[in-house]
Amino acid sequence: MTLKLIYPALAQILWTFIVLGIVFVRRRRAFLDKAVSPADVAVSTERYPEPARLAAANYTNQFEAPVLFFALIMVAMEVGAVGTLMAVLAWLFVLSRVVHTFVHVGSNRLHLRAIVFGLGIACLVCMWISILTTML
Template sequence: MLYPMFAMVVLTFIIGFVALKTRFASVKNGEVKASYYRLMAGQEVPNTVTQSTRAFNNQFEVPVLFYVVCTLYISMGIENPYAIYTAWAFVVFRCIHAVIHLTYNHVLHRLSAYWLAILCVLALWLLLIV
């Protein structure tokens, strides 16, 4: 479970760097005033800024349930191969979700990846309880 958790941490940092790069570029290009970022309000911003910010924020929503359940598997000493495959599937779906979110952002495609990841987390919890 540790490796899928680490993969999620890496994904979170990658998205964070993309968001940071997007913010700096928006200020450098004159699209956004630096003061906007104090409260994230006061002017319209490019879609790329909103997308990357939301993609980054999204890494602290459902993945929290993933981190908790994986930590429980580790702390309880449970080694279930189905759980490990499911954890990796969660990571894959979250990567797909992030790529869609940061590129062409098709809502139905993103939603599909999102819900497949949620089902993986649910399966992890059910495998743990059973």
């Protein structure tokens, strides 16, 4: 049933909106605290305080590896690779993106962030392999 894969895809989209909300809140806080003025960030966002820049960087990340995720979801649905394993891998990928965000906008411990990112990529590779084995 393809709905198994629609739910994690929708969850990833929701998470992207949530991260955008974090960016908005942090940028608004920067203006309210007078850490930046509109003129400071009219051309470049480099002058925002670090918490706002981290949130914006994470928002950008939501359009990198997740692009592969959405492509894999669509291909899996097209070829019928929609079993439980694929659904579990999809949910694990979404979970990895959520954890990655908490690390990125929180402690920003690069080593931990890299591990979480790597686990998400491993999920994508396993999804790709699962699709290939379904097609063979």
